[in-house]
Amino acid sequence: MTHAEILSTNGFTEVDLTGGSLAVRSPIDGATVAHVHETTAGDMGTVIARSQEAFRAWRTVPAPRRGELVRLLGEELRAAKDDLGALVTLEAGKITSEGLGEVQEMIDICDFAVGLSRQLYGLNIASERPGHRMMESWHPMGPVGVISAFNFPVAVWSWNTALALVCGNPVIWKPSEKTPLTAMACQKILARALARFGNAPEGLHQLVIGGPDVGEALVSSKDVPIISATGSTRMGSVVGPKVAARWGRPILELGGNNAMIVAPSADLDMAVRAIVFSAVGTAGQRCTSLRRLIVHDSIRETLVEQLKAAYASLPIGDPRQEGTLIGPLVDEAARDRMQAQLNKARTEGGTVHGGESVTDGVPGGAYVRPALVEMPEQTETVREETFAPILYVLGYETLDDAIALQNDVPQGLSSCIFTLNLLEAETFLSAAGSDCGIANVNIGPSGAEIGGAFGGEKETGGGRESGSDAWKGYMRRQTNTINYSAELPLAQGVKFDI
Numbered sequence: 001m002t003h004a005e006i007l008s009t010n011g012f013t014e015v016d017l018t019g020g021s022l023a024v025r026s027p028i029d030g031a032t033v034a035h036v037h038e039t040t041a042g043d044m045g046t047v048i049a050r051s052q053e054a055f056r057a058w059r060t061v062p063a064p065r066r067g068e069l070v071r072l073l074g075e076e077l078r079a080a081k082d083d084l085g086a087l088v089t090l091e092a093g094k095i096t097s098e099g100l101g102e103v104q105e106m107i108d109i110c111d112f113a114v115g116l117s118r119q120l121y122g123l124n125i126a127s128e129r130p131g132h133r134m135m136e137s138w139h140p141m142g143p144v145g146v147i148s149a150f151n152f153p154v155a156v157w158s159w160n161t162a163l164a165l166v167c168g169n170p171v172i173w174k175p176s177e178k179t180p181l182t183a184m185a186c187q188k189i190l191a192r193a194l195a196r197f198g199n200a201p202e203g204l205h206q207l208v209i210g211g212p213d214v215g216e217a218l219v220s221s222k223d224v225p226i227i228s229a230t231g232s233t234r235m236g237s238v239v240g241p242k243v244a245a246r247w248g249r250p251i252l253e254l255g256g257n258n259a260m261i262v263a264p265s266a267d268l269d270m271a272v273r274a275i276v277f278s279a280v281g282t283a284g285q286r287c288t289s290l291r292r293l294i295v296h297d298s299i300r301e302t303l304v305e306q307l308k309a310a311y312a313s314l315p316i317g318d319p320r321q322e323g324t325l326i327g328p329l330v331d332e333a334a335r336d337r338m339q340a341q342l343n344k345a346r347t348e349g350g351t352v353h354g355g356e357s358v359t360d361g362v363p364g365g366a367y368v369r370p371a372l373v374e375m376p377e378q379t380e381t382v383r384e385e386t387f388a389p390i391l392y393v394l395g396y397e398t399l400d401d402a403i404a405l406q407n408d409v410p411q412g413l414s415s416c417i418f419t420l421n422l423l424e425a426e427t428f429l430s431a432a433g434s435d436c437g438i439a440n441v442n443i444g445p446s447g448a449e450i451g452g453a454f455g456g457e458k459e460t461g462g463g464r465e466s467g468s469d470a471w472k473g474y475m476r477r478q479t480n481t482i483n484y485s486a487e488l489p490l491a492q493g494v495k496f497d498i
């Protein structure tokens with residue numbers, strides 16, 4: 001399909017796509033496909049006030065009824081899957097299967113959140129006082145500001161929004177300035193669900209378009225109690241302290257520097273498949289992309305040779321074409337950053353295989369051959385996240401050394417080990433093992449399912465989204481003590497007779 005056809009099947013009109021100040025370009029060929037209107041910083045006061053008003057109504061709607069809206073959203077997403085997936089490909093450059101996979105993830109989280117809408121459980125707690133009962137209640141918090149990155153332009157919104165809505169909160173979404181069209185398409189899809197739902201408050205979900213200054217208005221407003229921000233560690237280092245300074249709740253999902261340890265007992269064929277998908281999938285532009293391979297010295301040479309062979313045959317090019325596995329980087333600047341990091345790695349003693357620009361891809365796009373870089377040690381360059389398909393290879397002698405190397409980076413998102421040795425696998429998962437939010441065995445670090453809580457430690461920000469009990473991050477906990485006796489005993493036996 002052409003760009004125009006994809007935009008049209010997603011319901012875009014001339015008015016949506018023209019006359020605005022924000023140019024949107026497709027990574028596929030660099031073509032400018034729209035000029036969309038930006039929200040001004042001056043508009044943000046009205047947006048936030050509308051969200052507060054929606055909150056006052058939405059918080060009193062029973063949670064299972066709120067779940068019904070998310071169920072309808074899931075239905076609308078099912079119907080729109082092919083169109084929205086194609087738009088993700090157009091705007092973020094993902095291959096077709098990954099664009100569709102991203103929409104499937106949205107459907108999955110909707111299903112999860114619908115069930116959750118009947119399971120926002122609090123505890124009953126034993127009281128030390130006779131005739132007393134204690135319990136915990138979970139209440140809505142207020143507007144959730146969602147700031148998202150370009151590389152998961154729609155899934156991250158759905159993780160936050162499906163949960164926020166069932167938890168009784170309105171949402172204000174500021175997508176990446178590189179991907180406003182997918183966000184506008186989601187807003188249209190949600191509008192269809194809202195129309196079927198019937199009586200949701202206006203302003204329950206609002207989309208604001210623009211760059212960091214628009215995000216900043218959310219970040220600094222006391223009327224937006226939760227800020228869920230996904231993006232670079234640089235962005236999180238600005239946003240996190242600002243939200244904390246005004247006593248808001250930040251949910252930070254920042255950069256990763258994810259590693260795989262390959263032990264001598266590993267099934268190497270399986271490891272190679274996992275490595276290639278994790279390192280080059282989405283052209284290395286996933287927060288969970290594999291960036292460091294820590295291989296036992298006894299198998300290092302063999303594995304590197306197998307990887308070089310696998311890398312040589314990878315189809316790179318137009319992400320819309322069947323068979324392509326590596327699409328473009330998001331833009332030229334990303335390609336320049338990749339080249340600069342490869343040059344730095346060379347000066348640090350690295351041997352680079354691949355990494356060149358691919359000139360026979362679609363003209364106008366930033367296509368690259370993924371790079372394998374053999375490093376003598378874990379240098380400064382290796383310790384940084386470069387958002388491109390660069391895989392650094394390091395050797396190790398003992399598992400303790402491997403785990404120490406893996407943990408010795410500022411980020412703490414995803415990690416994994418390939419081993420058939422139970423003791424090694426359990427050590428890796430133990431308190432003395434991986435320090436990441438995600439730790440896997442015999443599976444790569446990327447491609448998480450929505451059932452688990454997603455997020456990481458250290459400079460990854462500590463936030464958790466998606467499954468498990470991540471919903472608690474979107475609600476406030478209230479401890480209740482109820483006295484059903486005719487006495488008024490004090491806790492800890494304190495006497496205070498009047």
Ligand code: NAD
Nearest residue numbers: 148149150175176212215216231232235253254255256287
């Ligand atoms: P980015 O940090 O450049 O931008 C992310 C978002 O933050 C954008 O919407 C941007 O406008 C906004 N922003 C930037 N500065 C801001 C400020 N001062 N105040 C308010 N908003 C601000 O990131 P990117 O290039 O779009 O995405 C790539 C990065 O995102 C990588 O580091 C990747 O690892 C990370 N990421 C993390 C996760 C995760 O779940 N941990 C998921 C996806 C991407």
